[in-house]
Amino acid sequence: MSATPKSSLQSDEVKLIQEKARLLRIHSLRATTAAASGHPTSCLSAAELVAATFFHAMKFDPANPNAIGGDRFVLSKGHAAPVLYAALAESGVFPVSRLMTLRQVTSELEGHPTPLIPGVDAATGSLGQGLSVGAGLALGAKLAGSCARVYVLMGDGEMAEGQVWEAASFASHAGITNLVALGDVNALGQSQRTMYKHDMEVYRLKFEAQGWHVEVVDGHDAAAVMAALDKARTITDRPTAIMARTFKGHGVSFLNDKDGWHGKPLSAEQLEKALAELGSIPPVIPDTGKSCARASLPVPPDFPAPAAPEYKTSDQVATREAYGAALRKLGAVNAKVYAVDGDVKNSTFSDAIEKDSPDRLIEGFIAEQNMVSLSVGLAAQGFVPFAATFACFLSRAYDQVRMAAVSRSSIKLCGSHCGVSIGEDGPSQMGLEDLAMFRAIPGATVFYPSDAVSAERLTEIAARVPGISYIRTSRPKTAQLYSATEEFPVPGFKVLRQSASDSLTIIAAGITVHESLKAYDALRAKGISVRVVDLYCVKPLDGAKLAAEIRGGKGKLVTVEDHYPEGGIGEAVLSALADAGASPIGLRRLAVERVPHSGKADELLDKFGISAAHIVKAAESLQ
């Protein structure tokens, strides 16, 4: 199977790895039985791979295992968490005694890894994301001038996920040579044999087609795995994949290669039987109950104020264009800011950052999933990645955004071309569910600027706030609403029109702010006075402050958004008000109620019910 020379390895080195693999098996079995849940057999297939990587290949400081100078390990097959935790404990990152707290509500050692655990950089458990995260970590190390290496362990089942191949082609194309993919090919999925079973040549061909160096080894031959890891270090022109033929449950006779054991812990009796097969067993050390969770997670670094917006009152500028301008200015004052693109940089205006420094844009080509997970890896290395594509295509990466939240990552995302206002390209290109998506991400900050100044300022704020930030930008050029010195607190909104005699409040954001201002004029001409609110920050939302504001509009409300009705501005406003104990006296919610159509932007705003004319009608119906 393996043609790798083993001669340079000393037998005592090999014995050490074999012993570590044995200990990892013991810890994994014990912890899952204690937890009465988990995936012990998925740990057993990976024991030699993990042991050789942690105790032979990797160089890192156990006291500071997430340092940029140290090698990293990403457990892409997150359900094998116990074997990772065992390796971290055996490495001295936290006490071995802690392993027995697995999956307890009070323990940081959750069912799947999260970065609350020292030595973990990103949450895994949604399969097929780890190689992208690893590519981001490895690229981040390179960008920071470190020669640290990144190891990503994948299962064979998860290699059916397309994102793995997005990451593989990205990594080789981008020259990420300090990345090693380890394939734990145990041929057993959750519910049946994997697609290619033990056909190792398929994996070789797939990775070779992506431009990787490939080693195929017996994954239970510690010396072979160690030799392959040594070989990987000598490959300096491309990333390396070590595809290891393994058996699920290996090391315990009644588990080895047996179907029906996925995600099942051993009973106490089975555990005893298994441990008896594994040789001399270390005692279980009682845990002290002291949490080993990381004290702090990476947050965006502080930086000096970027250059102020510079627009003339008469300028017509799209918010997407202002996003680009902001990115460029941020790049000038914050060396950690990078743009990440999916071959739409001339539409999102991410390419603006290239004007000063072409190397500050990472071209991910058309692969949104990899773009987001790669950004999580970069953020874990202290960078501030701004990943942008059309808002609708971020739906392609919603799972990756969700996992970024579980990772407590501070990535910045920009979705351009939101709503029907993009016009002729039609519904496939219109982001109409992105507010619903991002509002439902815990701790996310959701910005929706309506002019160039607010777009620039909110992009700057996004670079400062921890957690996931989302900036929704629009395609059409729009008028200036704010002076360069305007400030945009978070949470917050702006009252653009108001008087003592307002009969209702219109709440809008982005393009619909401009429609609302037109409606304001039309209503005023009819003797109807309304106030107009620009809800530039959709989340968080200060319901009490908003409630006070709408009281000035007799409690009546029109919300209008270039988004589907569910999960958008209307519902955000309603729930913020409700949580503040308020509710509108009268309400019309204007939103895009069905799948829209191609057409001119103005035609579509009107056809789908969110134009000034519709706002006027809604306002009149509430008089």
Place this chain on the structure above:
Amino acid sequence: MSATPKSSLQSDEVKLIQEKARLLRIHSLRATTAAASGHPTSCLSAAELVAATFFHAMKFDPANPNAIGGDRFVLSKGHAAPVLYAALAESGVFPVSRLMTLRQVTSELEGHPTPLIPGVDAATGSLGQGLSVGAGLALGAKLAGSCARVYVLMGDGEMAEGQVWEAASFASHAGITNLVALGDVNALGQSQRTMYKHDMEVYRLKFEAQGWHVEVVDGHDAAAVMAALDKARTITDRPTAIMARTFKGHGVSFLNDKDGWHGKPLSAEQLEKALAELGSIPPVIPDTGKSCARASLPVPPDFPAPAAPEYKTSDQVATREAYGAALRKLGAVNAKVYAVDGDVKNSTFSDAIEKDSPDRLIEGFIAEQNMVSLSVGLAAQGFVPFAATFACFLSRAYDQVRMAAVSRSSIKLCGSHCGVSIGEDGPSQMGLEDLAMFRAIPGATVFYPSDAVSAERLTEIAARVPGISYIRTSRPKTAQLYSATEEFPVPGFKVLRQSASDSLTIIAAGITVHESLKAYDALRAKGISVRVVDLYCVKPLDGAKLAAEIRGGKGKLVTVEDHYPEGGIGEAVLSALADAGASPIGLRRLAVERVPHSGKADELLDKFGISAAHIVKAAESLQ
């Protein structure tokens, strides 16, 4: 470049294809200039590929181009819509005059294809989805006993999308031999050269690694493309990929292989110059204005009632298990029902359908994007696919679900393991944003059953309703709430507890219905009477009926959901009430407010604020 023999092709056949390619170029240029937007150069690179496929390879009835017996064409690179429309018109599917209505708000010929256009089966425009749709169409043809073939045209840029490789490996593994992928490798993306430029061997290696037969051709040599299509017909043991080296803008000297032309129409003057290069030009025929949109789109077929639920009052059954039971019963009475799986069939209980007929489950392995788009292809062939995975992993396919809605597809999706009630596996495995996701899909029906009977009945209804249906199921075993004869109208909800003296209404669904019933008992013991509503249908929601119901609970309301607060049940209720002109007098919304944690299900329901104890507290605070 191409070693394919061309001898069997007659020169007049080749000339016909060359002439058709010329016409496709002319139509594409003219239509985009008339529309003043669009992607003419992306059409020009594909002209010979499309012409040879439509006028040499494909066999279909222009009067019925979506018939199951006919060959199909999927334009995965949807932005080249004009060349597809031109081919359909030149095939006689609709009048050539119609082409000049491109992108108008009154025309079915939108900026990107949708199935409103005869001859189109699925909306495209979000790149990388077409091969999965094609695999579904081709599999559907096979399952229906047709020997029809399916051709999918992809751009090289979109082959960076991982979903392409999910589809490629699925198609070869599933033996979908009637599928042909056409690669329009024009080496120019939107914003720069593609990853592999004109390195055709990379594409050959990638498809060969997936088990495909590959032909590499000069994509502007009509005879070579025709020969490759002929060759594909002789390959009967695997799908075929024809990778064609092309040039963006080919056929017009000032467009050929020029960067900066993506998505840009020619000016009138440029058009004249281009047409002058293209030889004799047919006259523009004035359009009659008559829509050519399809009169009807595929809807789920009717079928006899399946066997009724059979549970004892004392049974404890998870709704995911009842979903499986329902699927099995549906399979027995509706031959079009198929389960589609992502290697979790023993968790979602999709495997129940295999008990009667193993061939009724399509195993897609761990590739959720392909699973959903493949289902769209199956549905377009008249099947009723039920695709299921963990609710959280459907977020991986949100773009595909979005596009299914633009496709007006009637796929059925089931997300199991929703919420914190799954317990120890932790947040990466918990679906907590799926209600937000699916509520924001236009026309979707969103079910959330709370017991086995409702799960079975709602699964049956899902098989009947057009549009996208979503069924949210839970992991824990729960008590029976309904008798086998209970009916579940859509929209609708059930009032499980009520009296004349109710002081508030609790609205719950799924697992929180059971918590609410516990809370009811606890409150009753304290002398507080409340009503309990099971919101089994989250969308659509009858706000007026709900408003009437909560009036019986003094207008006070507690909503409780195993979901994040945004876009879920609380907001659904608030907005339905608001649209009905109602609002609660007092409200507490209980939901999972932050990224949760591993732990026992009961611990987590309590820790994250949605247990009976929290409901009691919320209810008391409103007294």
